[in-house]
Amino acid sequence: MSESSLNTTRRYFLGQCTGVSVGAMALHSLAEQPEVPGLPSLPHFAPKAKRVIFLTHSGGPSQLELYDHKPGLMRLAGTELPESVRQGQRLTTMTSGQKQLILPGLTQFSRCGKSGATISEWLPHLQGVADDLCFIKSMTTDQINHAPAMTQFLTGHQLPGRPSMGSWISYGLGSLNRNLPDYLVLISKMQRPSDQPLYDHYWGSGFLPSRYQGVKLRNSKDPVLYLTDPEGLPRHLRRGMLDGLAELNQMRFEQTHDPEITTRIRQYEMAYRMQSSVPELTDLSDEPDHVFDMYGPDSRRAGSYAANCILARRLAERGVRFIQLFHPDWDHHSRLPSWCTARCRDTDQPSAALIKDLKQRGLLDDTLVIWGGEFGRGVAGQGKWDSPEAGRDHHPRCFTMWMAGGGIKPGITYGATDDFSYNVAENPVHVRDLHATVMHQLGIDHERFTFRAQGLDFKLTGVEPAKVVKDVLA
Numbered sequence: 001m002s003e004s005s006l007n008t009t010r011r012y013f014l015g016q017c018t019g020v021s022v023g024a025m026a027l028h029s030l031a032e033q034p035e036v037p038g039l040p041s042l043p044h045f046a047p048k049a050k051r052v053i054f055l056t057h058s059g060g061p062s063q064l065e066l067y068d069h070k071p072g073l074m075r076l077a078g079t080e081l082p083e084s085v086r087q088g089q090r091l092t093t094m095t096s097g098q099k100q101l102i103l104p105g106l107t108q109f110s111r112c113g114k115s116g117a118t119i120s121e122w123l124p125h126l127q128g129v130a131d132d133l134c135f136i137k138s139m140t141t142d143q144i145n146h147a148p149a150m151t152q153f154l155t156g157h158q159l160p161g162r163p164s165m166g167s168w169i170s171y172g173l174g175s176l177n178r179n180l181p182d183y184l185v186l187i188s189k190m191q192r193p194s195d196q197p198l199y200d201h202y203w204g205s206g207f208l209p210s211r212y213q214g215v216k217l218r219n220s221k222d223p224v225l226y227l228t229d230p231e232g233l234p235r236h237l238r239r240g241m242l243d244g245l246a247e248l249n250q251m252r253f254e255q256t257h258d259p260e261i262t263t264r265i266r267q268y269e270m271a272y273r274m275q276s277s278v279p280e281l282t283d284l285s286d287e288p289d290h291v292f293d294m295y296g297p298d299s300r301r302a303g304s305y306a307a308n309c310i311l312a313r314r315l316a317e318r319g320v321r322f323i324q325l326f327h328p329d330w331d332h333h334s335r336l337p338s339w340c341t342a343r344c345r346d347t348d349q350p351s352a353a354l355i356k357d358l359k360q361r362g363l364l365d366d367t368l369v370i371w372g373g374e375f376g377r378g379v380a381g382q383g384k385w386d387s388p389e390a391g392r393d394h395h396p397r398c399f400t401m402w403m404a405g406g407g408i409k410p411g412i413t414y415g416a417t418d419d420f421s422y423n424v425a426e427n428p429v430h431v432r433d434l435h436a437t438v439m440h441q442l443g444i445d446h447e448r449f450t451f452r453a454q455g456l457d458f459k460l461t462g463v464e465p466a467k468v469v470k471d472v473l474a
Contacts, residue, residue, distance in 0.1 A: 038174025043443025048407025048474075049368040050176065052169065052438065053312050053323045055351060057343075058150060059196055059330030062377035062392055063400040064105040065340055068137055068421045069118040073104035073379070081380055085420050090144055094333060095382050095393040102420070103381030103390060106337055115411035122344040125352035131411040132355050132364070133402045134472050138415025138424045141375055141396045141431045146331065147199065149374035149396060153431055154202050156460045163206035163451075164214065165435060166322035168460045169442060171205075171212045172449055176319030179277040181215040184320055186311060188327045188346070189219045189303025196328040203324060207453035211263040214324065217311070219303025223282050281314055294357065296349035306350035313357050316367050330373055333382050334391040355404055368406025368441050370434075375399050379420045398424045401434070407441050409474045432466035440468045 064070065081100040091100075107120040112130035119127045126133070143149035148158035155162040163171070166183040175182040185203045203214030217223045246265050253261040284300075287310060292299045299306035305327045315323045327347055332339045351371060358364040376399025377392035384390055398417045404410065415427040436446040439460065446466060450457040 039172050042172045042449070044445040044448060045443050047441065047443030048366070049405070049441040050366045051316055051319070051321050051323070051368070052166075052406070052442070053316060053354070053367060053369045054166070054325070055347075055354075055369065055371045056154075056324055056326050057330050057347070057371070057373040058198060058326055058328040059146065059332075059373060060149075060375045060377055060394055060399070061330045061343070061373045062332065062336070062340060063137070063398070063417075064377060064379060064392070064421050065107050065336070066120045066123060066344075067118065067135060067400040067402075068105075068398075068417055069109040070105060070379075070419060070421050071109075072419050073102055076102045077104050078102065078385060081420065081422070085418065085422050087423070089397060091378075092144055092393055095378070095380065098382075100378075100380035101385045102379055103385045103392065113411065115413070117411075117413055120344075122341055123348045125349040129352045129355045129404075132359065133404050134408045134410060135400060135402045135413040136415055136429050136434075136469070136472065137398075137400045137413060137417060138426060138428050139372070139376075139399045139401050139431070139434070140424055140428050141399075144375070144394050144396050146196070146374065146394075149394075150202060151199075153372075153374040155206065156432065156435055156462050160199070160201040160204075161206055162458070163208045163212070163460070164201075164203050165438065165460060166203060166214050166324055167205040167208050167212040168449070169322050169439070169444075171208050171451070172444055173321060173442060176321055180281070180315070180318060180320055182321040183212065183214040183324075184315055184322075185214040185216045185324045185326065186308040187216065187219075188305040188308060188325070189301075190329060194328045196331055198326055198328060202326075207458070208451060209259055209263050211266055214322075217278075217282070219307075223278050277318075281318065282311065284310060291357070295353040298346070299350065305346050306353075309350040309354045313354060313361075313363070316358065316363050317361070332377070332391045333393065334389050336391045337388060339391075358405065364405035366406060368408065368438065369404045370401065370438070371403070372401030373399070376421075379422055395422070397422060403472070407474050409472050412472065414469070414472050427469075427471070429469055430466070432461045432464060433469055435460050436466045437469045437472070441473070 078101055081102055086100065107122050109118045109120055110127060112119050112127040115131050117130040117135055119130060141149055141152060143152050143158050151160055152158045154164045170182040187198060205213035215224065222228050249261050249265050291310065295306045295310055298304040299310060301307060308325050312323045312325060330343055355369065358367055375394055375396040378395040381390040382393045398421060415429060416425045417423065418425045439446045439449065446459060446461045450459045
């Protein structure tokens with residue numbers, strides 16, 4: 001008997017004699033497992049954090065205006081940046097043709113909390129949670145333009161095609177919730193058009209199986225595209241259609257053993273469950289007024305950064321492993337005083353509220369919150385330095401991020417820059433080190449966590465040295 005005849009006979013027996021289709025058996029097998037099982041070898045050790053909320057501020061927030069206080073620059077205003085400081089470092093074409101005249105920080109700073117962290121007057125709500133935050137003022141990266149810098153910031157490499165950090169973590173650790181994707185992305189709906197693109201590869205799965213890519217929640221009637229059934233399609237018909245698709249896909253898998261086919265079966269089933277879980281998640285009508293008040297006046301506007309912060313907390317409550325919020329328009333080449341304050345108004349109160357909300361619900365201890373962008377801004381003014389139209393150019397050599405919760409030491413400032421906020425002076429932290437530290441808090445040894453593709457063993461932290469920043473760990 002030929003193999004094809006044997007397969008037909010087997011399917012006939014299962015379908016006609018037992019009343020159970022191959023597709024239904026496949027679905028039952030999947031239902032017996034976690035929706036996205038992690039690797040059996042992970043975690044490598046006991047984790048401090050179960051999940052990550054990554055507040056990604058695209059465009060390069062200015063550390064000079066927000067966190068890295070340099071009062072000594074006032075006496076140097078309008079003078080040229082010394083060559084001993086600049087050291088021939090690369091400039092973008094936007095400022096390479098002008099003199100590098102020093103623009104001091106435009107804000108007043110306060111020493112906040114018991115920790116004495118320096119935080120700008122433009123961030124009054126974050127000032128109130130300073131003792132919950134760990135500031136890293138010595139971040140550094142290699143790329144000076146947005147797309148390659150953000151790609152490296154999120155995937156460990158400046159070229160598209162590598163998995164994002166959220167995909168790596170989802171692949172390694174698996175799911176905590178069978179009814180929602182394990183990696184969800186929320187993008188702020190800006191009140192004016194943003195000229196800064198956010199590319200899908202920022203949350204892509206690269207060479208990992210596609211089921212580990214981030215799922216974007218849209219701020220519209222249909223939060224996930226193609227999730228809603230057409231009008232007039234009964235639920236039982238949808239269920240029957242999915243069973244039939246599963247049977248066809250399982251037959252194809254038996255022929256090819258392509259793992260993407262099992263991904264397809266799982267994703268159809270995930271979408272079916274999401275038809276109930278996503279509307280429940282995104283319906284904020286059950287949130288009390290005091291929650292909206294805490295997150296600020298923009299929190300009732302669907303798609304706002306504030307509303308997305310509330311959704312991030314709801315996703316954390318539901319066990320989603322990696323939650324990423326994108327808020328663009330921090331690219332302030334001009335009109336720095338007006339544009340930067342606008343972005344601070346968007347994000348300051350909701351970011352602080354998220355920390356307080358997670359803490360009062362007992363979620364902050366095992367939720368790692370990260371705030372930051374792909375690089376910082378330079379000390380020289382772009383354009384006429386003493387004009388309201390002045391801005392700052394990109395600066396990869398030093399910038400500031402903060403983390404909270406998830407086993408990170410609260411109320412500390414780590415690392416320092418020189419007197420110009422131009423070079424790292426103490427304890428440099430490369431983007432690779434950030435990735436290694438985040439994975440460490442999730443119980444992953446970054447050196448041992450690899451995936452073989454194209455004959456190579458890839459890892460998020462790449463081939464150059466990377467270290468866990470142990471001094472920031474609680």
